[in-house]
Amino acid sequence: MASTGFEAHNSEKLGTVGNKGPLTQDVEADEKVPVNAMPGSPSSSVSLKLGSDNTHRRLKSRHIQLIGIGGTIGTALFVQIGQALIQGGPGSLFIAFTIWCTFILAITICSAEMVTYLPISSPFIRFAGRFVDEAFGVAAGYNFFVLQAMLVPFEVVACNLIVHYWSSVVPAGGMIAIILLLYGLINVFAVKWYGESEFWLALGKVILAVGLILYTFITMVGGNPLGDKYGFRFWKDPGSFGEVYSTGSLGQLCGFLACLVQASFTIAGPDYISMAAGEVENPRIVMPRAYNKAFGRLMAFFVLGSLCVGIVVPYNSQELIDGFKGGAPGAAASPYVISMNRLRIRVLPDIVNALVLSAAFSAGNSYVYCASRSLFGLALEGRAPKILTRCTRNGVPIYCVLLVLVISLLSFLQVSSGTAEVLRWFVSVITASQLINFSVIAFTYTRFKKACAAQGISRDSLPYKGILQPYLAWYALAGCIVMTLLNGFPVFIKGNWKLTSFFFSYTMVGVFPLLYFGWKLLKRTSVIKLQDVDLHQDVAEIDEYTRNFTPTPASGFGRVLDKIFG
Numbered sequence: 001m002a003s004t005g006f007e008a009h010n011s012e013k014l015g016t017v018g019n020k021g022p023l024t025q026d027v028e029a030d031e032k033v034p035v036n037a038m039p040g041s042p043s044s045s046v047s048l049k050l051g052s053d054n055t056h057r058r059l060k061s062r063h064i065q066l067i068g069i070g071g072t073i074g075t076a077l078f079v080q081i082g083q084a085l086i087q088g089g090p091g092s093l094f095i096a097f098t099i100w101c102t103f104i105l106a107i108t109i110c111s112a113e114m115v116t117y118l119p120i121s122s123p124f125i126r127f128a129g130r131f132v133d134e135a136f137g138v139a140a141g142y143n144f145f146v147l148q149a150m151l152v153p154f155e156v157v158a159c160n161l162i163v164h165y166w167s168s169v170v171p172a173g174g175m176i177a178i179i180l181l182l183y184g185l186i187n188v189f190a191v192k193w194y195g196e197s198e199f200w201l202a203l204g205k206v207i208l209a210v211g212l213i214l215y216t217f218i219t220m221v222g223g224n225p226l227g228d229k230y231g232f233r234f235w236k237d238p239g240s241f242g243e244v245y246s247t248g249s250l251g252q253l254c255g256f257l258a259c260l261v262q263a264s265f266t267i268a269g270p271d272y273i274s275m276a277a278g279e280v281e282n283p284r285i286v287m288p289r290a291y292n293k294a295f296g297r298l299m300a301f302f303v304l305g306s307l308c309v310g311i312v313v314p315y316n317s318q319e320l321i322d323g324f325k326g327g328a329p330g331a332a333a334s335p336y337v338i339s340m341n342r343l344r345i346r347v348l349p350d351i352v353n354a355l356v357l358s359a360a361f362s363a364g365n366s367y368v369y370c371a372s373r374s375l376f377g378l379a380l381e382g383r384a385p386k387i388l389t390r391c392t393r394n395g396v397p398i399y400c401v402l403l404v405l406v407i408s409l410l411s412f413l414q415v416s417s418g419t420a421e422v423l424r425w426f427v428s429v430i431t432a433s434q435l436i437n438f439s440v441i442a443f444t445y446t447r448f449k450k451a452c453a454a455q456g457i458s459r460d461s462l463p464y465k466g467i468l469q470p471y472l473a474w475y476a477l478a479g480c481i482v483m484t485l486l487n488g489f490p491v492f493i494k495g496n497w498k499l500t501s502f503f504f505s506y507t508m509v510g511v512f513p514l515l516y517f518g519w520k521l522l523k524r525t526s527v528i529k530l531q532d533v534d535l536h537q538d539v540a541e542i543d544e545y546t547r548n549f550t551p552t553p554a555s556g557f558g559r560v561l562d563k564i565f566g
Helices: 008-009 035-040 061-070 075-117 125-133 135-163 172-189 189-219 248-266 271-275 281-310 320-328 337-344 348-380 396-416 419-454 471-486 499-523 539-548 557-565
Strands: 024-028 031-034 045-047 390-392
Touching: 061 189, 061 271, 061 281, 075 125, 075 135, 075 189, 075 248, 075 271, 075 281, 075 320, 075 337, 075 348, 075 419, 075 471, 125 271, 125 390, 125 419, 135 172, 135 348, 135 390, 135 396, 135 419, 135 499, 172 348, 172 396, 189 281, 189 337, 189 348, 248 281, 248 419, 248 471, 271 396, 281 337, 281 539, 320 337, 337 348, 348 396, 390 396, 396 419, 419 499
Parallel strands: 024 045
Antiparallel strands: 024 031, 045 390
16 A cells, blocks of 8 residues: 555656646746746746646556555555454454455456556546546545545554564654654655665565565474474464454454454555556556456465464464553564564564564655645646645645645544554544545446447457456445445444544545535536547557557566566
8 A cells, every 4th residue: 555656756857757738837827937947946846737647658567566566565464464363363364355355356357447448647536537527536536645645644653553562762752753754854855766765665565475474384384493383273272263342153243344344454456556557668568467467466465464464373362462452562563573472583573573664664655655646636637725736846746745744643643542542543544445445446447338338349449358347346346335334333333432433434434425526516517428438538649659669678687577577
């Protein structure tokens, strides 16, 4: 769940962003000065207007693979997954993650068909406005902004939780302030190094995920200092299915639902691959391959990851419970670190914890970038206040970055309410936004398919034709709607009502329709008729690009990476 990471290479160089839809500096309402006149200007900031997609197609297949994988693997897979293990046990956790992967497969197939046909930047947001209704696109855009913006304080709180493993000398408020200050400095002054660093950090996440899966297999068969061949011991004692909020079958059902909610939060979809579609070289060939390969690898990480977590540590581990509920100094939050401590493995717990911390910090930084650019895009299209288009001379949308950091001050809720409670709040609002985002993709696809039929466009002529459509789209839509409603189910159980939990779980469920109907009333928009849906804008340009595309052969280490991730 991170931004593409490579947009910075292109979008921050204002004089060379693209060759169409010129970027301009706002001087007065009717006067526009080309950006390439900027170097001699003493002004510290500019305001941009964007006429169309101004990105360069420079990303190779290996970049897209790691964008998709690195953007979705984060703290939730290494740390927050332990919360679900406590509630549901290893059996519920594994089954829930496996089931939710089928919904992500459906979302991926929907996205692949639309995006390979029209590989443009931020496609699922723009498709919502182009294939359904302008107001639908606005609501989708703001929902995605909220999703990315709320992930920042989540990662900040997670960082503080991870640091707690070593020491509690620095108070929570001080640690949060330090992290937010670093995010601000990086996003304002060091953004030019952002893209390439994200590639290598994503590679680091992949290595960490693979390493922990191998660690599980090696230690469970006796490859540990104790020689303990523990295998699936913890599936038998304390058991496979945990109970939460109640006892017996009802408690186990609640535990399973808690794991399913965690899965819908942890397993991101094809969003991050899609977001980079406008910057991929030869997208008609690269994108289908990226969707297929990235999905397989991601599902392997998430399904195997959920299995491994239930193998290495019992769901009633007191150290795991202390890490999430008590916040005791020295408590480990990651199930893997707890397992290493139990097996008396030295040094490795500190290394893994440090890697998880770096992944959490990197993810938070990515979300600051992605959230600010999402808001910047809305402002450029006239869907957010014009002041948000103001940029520094280095091309940083300064007010967008500052607004995201202001939202991130929600991290300080941890000071008064505790780490575990605040993490649950953020997980709830992020899960709701992500499920709404998936619902938007699925519903938009149904409109795309109907529009193709209404306009006589055969799906057989498309670069990628998804299987079992439109049934998969409706399956995904139904599942996402049900999970959105179940997101805050614990508050409806007797004795568990909390206004704050209800607010964070269902705020976006109310905000999305308010945005949709509010924009419809303000701009007098209407649902686009199927025969009037614009399926042709940008297609001719992409077709021409595909015909004239000449691949640039990689050299040296790049060739090796292309072989592995291409």
